[in-house]
Amino acid sequence: MTTVDWSQLPPPQPLPDADSAGFWQATANGELRLCRCTNCGHWHHPPLEHCRRCAAPTAFEPVTGTGTIYTFIVQRQPAVVGYFDQVPYAVAIVELDQQPGLRLTGRVVDVDIDEVRIGMRVAARIEPLRGGEFQVPVFAPVAVV
Amino acid sequence: MDLSASAIVGIGRTAYTRKSGRTGISLAAEAIRAALDDAGLSPSDVDGMTCFSTGDPASPLRVSHAIGLDEIGWNVNTYAGGNQVALVMANAASAIITGQAEVVVVYRVLDSNVRYGKVTGAVEVGGFEQFAAPQGYMVPPQWFAMWAQRHQHVYGSTCEDLGAIAINNRAHAVANEHAIARDPLTLETYLEGRWIVEPFRVFDLAYEVDGAVALVLTSADRAKDLRHPPVYPIGAAEGTGAGGMPDLWSDQTSMYSRIVAPRLWARTGLSAADMDIACMYDCFTYTVMATFEDFGFCDKGEVGDYFREGRATYGGDVVVNPHGGLLSEGYLHGLNHHYEAVHQLRREAGVRQVDDAELALVTAGAGPYGGAIVYGRERPS
Numbered sequence: 097m098t099t100v101d102w103s104q105l106p107p108p109q110p111l112p113d114a115d116s117a118g119f120w121q122a123t124a125n126g127e128l129r130l131c132r133c134t135n136c137g138h139w140h141h142p143p144l145e146h147c148r149r150c151a152a153p154t155a156f157e158p159v160t161g162t163g164t165i166y167t168f169i170v171q172r173q174p175a176v177v178g179y180f181d182q183v184p185y186a187v188a189i190v191e192l193d194q195q196p197g198l199r200l201t202g203r204v205v206d207v208d209i210d211e212v213r214i215g216m217r218v219a220a221r222i223e224p225l226r227g228g229e230f231q232v233p234v235f236a237p238v239a240v241v
Numbered sequence: 242m243d244l245s246a247s248a249i250v251g252i253g254r255t256a257y258t259r260k261s262g263r264t265g266i267s268l269a270a271e272a273i274r275a276a277l278d279d280a281g282l283s284p285s286d287v288d289g290m291t292c293f294s295t296g297d298p299a300s301p302l303r304v305s306h307a308i309g310l311d312e313i314g315w316n317v318n319t320y321a322g323g324n325q326v327a328l329v330m331a332n333a334a335s336a337i338i339t340g341q342a343e344v345v346v347v348y349r350v351l352d353s354n355v356r357y358g359k360v361t362g363a364v365e366v367g368g369f370e371q372f373a374a375p376q377g378y379m380v381p382p383q384w385f386a387m388w389a390q391r392h393q394h395v396y397g398s399t400c401e402d403l404g405a406i407a408i409n410n411r412a413h414a415v416a417n418e419h420a421i422a423r424d425p426l427t428l429e430t431y432l433e434g435r436w437i438v439e440p441f442r443v444f445d446l447a448y449e450v451d452g453a454v455a456l457v458l459t460s461a462d463r464a465k466d467l468r469h470p471p472v473y474p475i476g477a478a479e480g481t482g483a484g485g486m487p488d489l490w491s492d493q494t495s496m497y498s499r500i501v502a503p504r505l506w507a508r509t510g511l512s513a514a515d516m517d518i519a520c521m522y523d524c525f526t527y528t529v530m531a532t533f534e535d536f537g538f539c540d541k542g543e544v545g546d547y548f549r550e551g552r553a554t555y556g557g558d559v560v561v562n563p564h565g566g567l568l569s570e571g572y573l574h575g576l577n578h579h580y581e582a583v584h585q586l587r588r589e590a591g592v593r594q595v596d597d598a599e600l601a602l603v604t605a606g607a608g609p610y611g612g613a614i615v616y617g618r619e620r621p622s
């Protein structure tokens with residue numbers, strides 16, 4: 097039996113489905129696009145084939161990716177494969193500016209983790225995900241003007 | 242439907258250990274045999290069996306076979322975590338009341354192959370988790386630490402408040418020989434506990450163990466002739482929001498209990514003030530905080546003081562988790578809360594007995610999903 101060094105394994109890789117394919121295609125192109133109703137304009141995340149409000153078809157549209165931290169955590173103990181040697185790191189639930197309740201969860205980067213706060217203004221940035229071809233949105237603070 | 246037309250007539254369990262070296266099937270069979278023996282019944286009396294699991298192998302089919310049954314009638318394996326324990330119990334009661342089964346065994350088993358706090362192998366993740374799991378955000382302590390942080394922001398609750406919950410549970414576990422964690426816990430020790438995921442320290446997380454719990458239900462009529470005083474389910478309620486996606490729940494300072502509590506109290510005509518015992522699902526300390534508020538034991542932001550003032554222990558308003566809960570007795574996915582409620586309502590808890598215990602609330606779940614059930618010593622007239 098060979099010894100596996102768990103710390104060298106890659107992070108969990110996404111398994112796109114028919115509804116989420118547009119999200120991952122966009123991030124692969126360095127862009128953040130979210131699912132939006134073509135009729136009533138409601139944004140959906142996670143994506144759906146048809147709007148949960150009016151049942152019209154949806155499409156992926158670009159978003160600025162700016163928003164406000166609703167809440168966050170600081171991961172101190174290794175818990176998820178691919179991140180055992182990355183602790184401590186911060187993950188935030190970000191409420192995007194497009195619509196109340198439209199939330200995206202991702203790591204908070206470019207800031208001392210002790211400085212992360214609820215209410216902090218952040219913007220999404222697309223970064224490669226180790227271990228495969230995918231790219232993911234992470235969040236960095238933006239200066240408040 | 243009057244759930245109290247059914248009754249719990251037997252309880253059984255294995256030892257709770259860190260690593261048993263035994264299979265789930267063997268652990269479950271031991272707990273079920275003990276529960277049937279407690280009821281004065283035998284495996285051949287059983288015609289219904291149900292559990293909840295996240296796909297582990299000790300299914301009602303395999304387990305019923307292991308205790309000697311050549312066939313089983315009503316059997317349901319609910320795909321769920323602790324969020325649906327109350328639902329599983331209510332379903333078992335309903336199966337009896339509607340004549341689908343006469344004697345139903347409910348069990349939950351966890352062996353060392355099932356652990357929820359850590360993901361160590363290479364994985365591909367679909368569903369809602371496909372979006373954030375790749376960023377190192379994939380296990381329940383992370384999801385619910387988010388909620389605790391929000392509560393601290395909105396209501397000014399503190400880590401010391403979470404600590405008061407952990408300390409209360411542990412104080413109860415000290416007297417419970419069945420509990421896995423029995424060293425007394427002080428606030429100093431709590432605060433020295435290592436961070437897992439801020440704002441959760443190690444003492445804020447359930448203590449994962451190997452073990453099994455089983456309860457036996459039958460009709461209220463048949464229960465009268467069995468060995469122990471029956472314990473009756475008085476009423477139950479369920480509720481899940483945000484499609485069960487924790488990050489999308491609109492206000493993380495409240496949980497599923499915001500939906501379930503009014504439903505449960507309306508159905509039973511009871512309230513928090515009527516409860517002698519509250520077995521609050523405590524996968525994390527914060528789960529107790531949010532649900533305790535939602536069920537109406539105190540106002541938002543007051544849980545810390547409530548616990549520090551001794552109102553959640555013997556001699557106070559309600560005894561919360563007299564067994565020590567998932568935090569200190571052990572993480573049997575919440576079915577051990579139901580065992581404890583029955584144990585207390587039968588008034589067999591010895592030094593841990595809650596005086597004159599008549600009614601117990603048992604909650605199940607955290608975040609967007611869960612339910613609750615009230616058990617009573619007397620059948621409502």
Ligand SMILES: [Zn+2]
Binds near residue numbers: 138148
């Ligand atoms: Zn629409």
